[in-house]
């Protein structure tokens with residue numbers, strides 16, 4: 317599989333290999349299988365039972381132990397929680413071991429299982445995985461922190477198929493004007509915005525509760541505009557420029573900053589997905605969405621025409 321965004325990693329334990337790949341706006345595709353997979357009995361249980369019981373978009377385990385999406389049967393909930401918890405721990409340990417500079421200070425979002433065939437899901441456009449987009453916000457405002465997702469296809473016989481139109485640099489080069497992101501002014505924080513974010517942080521400090529879900533920022537609103545524009549614009553979805561199809565075989569894993577690589581999942585059923593929020597200073601600024609927007613027209617002008 318050749319691609320402008322795919323970065324094959326032959327050996328995950330090679331020092332620096334993961335961090336080097338994640339410093340680029342691409343998909344780190346792991347050629348070995350670095351995570352211990354659940355037992356075949358557990359995988360078969362997930363494949364057989366969770367499509368029938370799903371009551372949300374995905375089955376998700378949160379760091380505080382809350383499990384959502386698996387229905388109400390206590391025995392099922394316990395088994396799913398055990399498997400997802402083990403996955404959560406093994407992927408976290410993998411990142412801390414193989415990419416400590418990226419993992420430093422990271423926050424775990426969820427570990428989830430996607431039990432439904434992605435092709436033809438009856439989801440709204442903004443919730444659909446089948447439309448190419450970059451991710452915007454994860455569990456609320458990120459203020460420029462990065463969204464790292466780790467995928468494993470556990471379909472026993474079929475690939476998980478993605479499409480992309482390249483990294484966010486390529487997308488902004490073509491569409492920043494139409495989304496209002498061609499100037500650093502898109503990231504300007506007014507006095508009321510600063511006050512609101514400060515109040516959210518203060519509330520979090522006093523209560524000890526995360527307040528990112530009620531916080532916002534110009535960066536998060538800018539990324540939401542880009543996300544919505546991409547999904548709402550048929551001309552973007554059908555634009556052949558940079559369009560690629562990627563096929564991830566059964567039991568392969570890949571890591572990607574989903575805020576910086578456009579992506580859609582057009583076919584595939586049964587995958588684990590872990591989401592981490594990575595402090596923005598842990599990753600090279602050159603390919604970071606906030607940096608590209610901040611450098612605005614100057615960056616775009618320096619690029620060759622698309």
Ligand SMILES: [Fe+2]
Pocket residue numbers: 449450451574579
């Ligand atoms: Fe996404």
